[in-house]
Amino acid sequence: MHDHTHTIPVGPQSPTMKEPMCIRVNLEGNYIKKAHVRMGYLHKGIENMLEGKSLIKCLYITEHICGICSYAHSACFTQAVERLYKIDAHKKAKYIRTIVAELERIHSHLLWFGFAMHEIGYDTMFQYGMREREYVLECFEKITGNRVIHAINKFGTVRYDFDKEKEGKFILDKLAKIEKIYPFYEKMARKNSVITSRMKEVGTISKSMAIKHCMVGPMARASGIKRDIRKDHPYEAYSEVDFELITETAGDSWARTMVRLREIVESIKIIKQLIKNMPEEPVPKFTKAGPLFMANVPEPKKTLTYGQVEAPRGEDFHFYKIEKGIVKKARIRTPTFQNIQVIETLLKGVEIGDIPVIISSFDPCFSCMERMIVVKDGKKEVLKEDEFRSKYC
Amino acid sequence: MNMIRKSPWVSIFNASSCNGCDIEVLTLVTPKYDIERFGAQWKMSPRHADILIVTGCTNETTKKRLKTVYDQMAHDKVVMAIGTCGNSGNFWRFCYNVKQRTDSVVPIDIYVPGCPPRPETIIDAVVKALALLKEKKNETKKNNKKATKK
Numbered sequence: 001m002h003d004h005t006h007t008i009p010v011g012p013q014s015p016t017m018k019e020p021m022c023i024r025v026n027l028e029g030n031y032i033k034k035a036h037v038r039m040g041y042l043h044k045g046i047e048n049m050l051e052g053k054s055l056i057k058c059l060y061i062t063e064h065i066c067g068i069c070s071y072a073h074s075a076c077f078t079q080a081v082e083r084l085y086k087i088d089a090h091k092k093a094k095y096i097r098t099i100v101a102e103l104e105r106i107h108s109h110l111l112w113f114g115f116a117m118h119e120i121g122y123d124t125m126f127q128y129g130m131r132e133r134e135y136v137l138e139c140f141e142k143i144t145g146n147r148v149i150h151a152i153n154k155f156g157t158v159r160y161d162f163d164k165e166k167e168g169k170f171i172l173d174k175l176a177k178i179e180k181i182y183p184f185y186e187k188m189a190r191k192n193s194v195i196t197s198r199m200k201e202v203g204t205i206s207k208s209m210a211i212k213h214c215m216v217g218p219m220a221r222a223s224g225i226k227r228d229i230r231k232d233h234p235y236e237a238y239s240e241v242d243f244e245l246i247t248e249t250a251g252d253s254w255a256r257t258m259v260r261l262r263e264i265v266e267s268i269k270i271i272k273q274l275i276k277n278m279p280e281e282p283v284p285k286f287t288k289a290g291p292l293f294m295a296n297v298p299e300p301k302k303t304l305t306y307g308q309v310e311a312p313r314g315e316d317f318h319f320y321k322i323e324k325g326i327v328k329k330a331r332i333r334t335p336t337f338q339n340i341q342v343i344e345t346l347l348k349g350v351e352i353g354d355i356p357v358i359i360s361s362f363d364p365c366f367s368c369m370e371r372m373i374v375v376k377d378g379k380k381e382v383l384k385e386d387e388f389r390s391k392y393c
Numbered sequence: 394m395n396m397i398r399k400s401p402w403v404s405i406f407n408a409s410s411c412n413g414c415d416i417e418v419l420t421l422v423t424p425k426y427d428i429e430r431f432g433a434q435w436k437m438s439p440r441h442a443d444i445l446i447v448t449g450c451t452n453e454t455t456k457k458r459l460k461t462v463y464d465q466m467a468h469d470k471v472v473m474a475i476g477t478c479g480n481s482g483n484f485w486r487f488c489y490n491v492k493q494r495t496d497s498v499v500p501i502d503i504y505v506p507g508c509p510p511r512p513e514t515i516i517d518a519v520v521k522a523l524a525l526l527k528e529k530k531n532e533t534k535k536n537n538k539k540a541t542k543k
Binding site: 014018019042044046061066070148367 | 491
């Protein structure tokens, strides 16, 4: 019999994705029979780069892993180091960090919303989303001095102080503008037929499927799983604020849109509480660790440590082995790495026109994600925890 | 014809960047920093573009792609390297998968430093690219005339 399928590559340079990624789809008519994902266009070797570097250099490098969730990565590394050396961060520093983290979430979600609308051909909404995002970037510039890569973290403290009257008022002012326009967004997402007809029942991920693929972040929450590091393992100042964990049950592209849109409101709520309860005393310039960090800190007995942060896209996990102020081994697991695994199963039987919608609803961030796993000759190797540590750590 | 010469189309190429520069370039097409004031428009396909914006250090995987995309572009093209990574490789140049600077892969006309550069800086660079594009087009016109006379 003659084979009626044909294969076309989507990507790496395609209008669908701003970042390079290649999906080879096997088509039968208009429907996808098989999809094959090829990655590695952004792999540079960050984990290898971190090894053998001092902690302060590593803080700089982790900040540059990703441009969109740059704060989340540096927070993860700071948390790991603070956990190992038992440094308790200053209370006000924790508040400032949480504000930056939540601002980053709003920025990322608005950027994503704009892009998702651009993918379905609704360019007016794209411009609206990007317009509101600019307010958040102005806030960043006010607090940290930078628009994109913030460089706010230090071990035990933060780089810049926060004045309630100046910065606090400025942020509340800008957030009020976003809050004012938000009902319009939600109304559009719920009622506008351009959005609903294109996104509802497209790329549905059921709850069991999401659990099976270990999905994290808004992707899991859209399928009805209550998974959020901010609630499960509160870090920084999250235990002191009151916010709702947002979930949807539908699990399709539209549910993912709604989760992210509603999270914007929750983030605004958190920031308002934090600014209201902000401690008065100024942030210390240095903690007991001193400017060069290693000077006054006793060397701990343990060497292994980890950091766990809820990035805008889900759980960000860093694992380190640190000896005498030098990073010996690093492992970074980003949210997109967890979420993208499902794509090959999800694209089966889908029309080719739905690829942009489905992939953009994942909110992929490949520059975070491009890590390397070595599979030698396909041989399976099962190790116990001790063996793994002695061999690879 | 004058109008067309003044309206370049811009395409972005992500050569293993960290997204930081990409989102700053994208703010150029949004209401606050609108580059359509200068007639420039954002196009996805490099075949339609006059200006290619390269972000990020070029790693081994994207090296070949960058060359292909550069060759696909129509003649009289300007290439801009945005961000410190595109200019010098930043600290990525010590990585095992980054073996060269971007300017050793394709010729670069305009370097824009910053990590990431502010949108105002990129707008300034685009305006400079417009002048450069005009120069290049005049040059090719002259060469074409010479060729036809012979």
